[in-house]
Amino acid sequence: MQVCDLYENLKDDVQRxxxxxxxxxxxxxxxxxDAFMKAIKEPNLAALPLHKQKAWxxxxxxxxxxxxxxxxKRLVSWEDDLDIAELPVSSRNIEMTEWLARLPQSQSNIVFKRFWLGMSSxxxxEQLGMPAATVRYKLQTAIKKLRKLWEEDMK
Known part of the structure; x- marks a missing residue:
């Protein structure tokens, strides 16, 4: 059984x-x-009984x-902490660019890719040649630094 067969058999249940x-x-x-893309990478999934496939x-x-x-939740929390919504759009972009410039290049790059380009960790x-968990860790570290910079600027 191929992934296309899995799709035909399970798409309605999974969609619901x-x-x-x-x-x-x-x-x-x-x-x-996302689920069916992940199924492509699971060679043993097709050999399971239907009820186990559905559970998977x-x-x-x-x-x-x-x-x-x-x-x-993390994104909303971060945006709430920074009160960026109160700034005019052009001012927001300038201010965020200034804050990003104050981060190390590797962190600035990750923040840019995540929040401006909408890329997943x-x-x-994959693009930077590191595990997704490392990307998430570096992103959280960068967000903490941005919060600190924002707090310093607001004093």
Missing amino acids: YARSIAKHAYEADDLVQ FFRVVKNRMIDISRRE QEIG
Whole structure:
């Protein structure tokens, strides 16, 4: 059984489940796509019984949704701390550019790729040749430094 067979057999169930836990339909579509992309990399998945395949997909969709929720919470928390929304857009961009310039180049690069280009930690890691966990660690370190810079500027 190939991934295309898995898709035909399970897409409706996986889609329904994703829509039940996602906030928006487009988010559910992304969850389903991510799950089937991950299935491509799992050679033993096709050999499992149907009920175990379905459970595997549901677990992948649920875990991906948890990852997205965590990332959104961190992003919202970071944006709330900085009160960037109160600045005019051009001023915001200038100020953020100045803060990024005060970070080490490697951290500035990761922040830029994550928040301006919208890349995932996995994509950034692949591009920079490091594990996604290292990217997330460096991103969190950079955000802490940005908070400190912001606090210093607000004094």
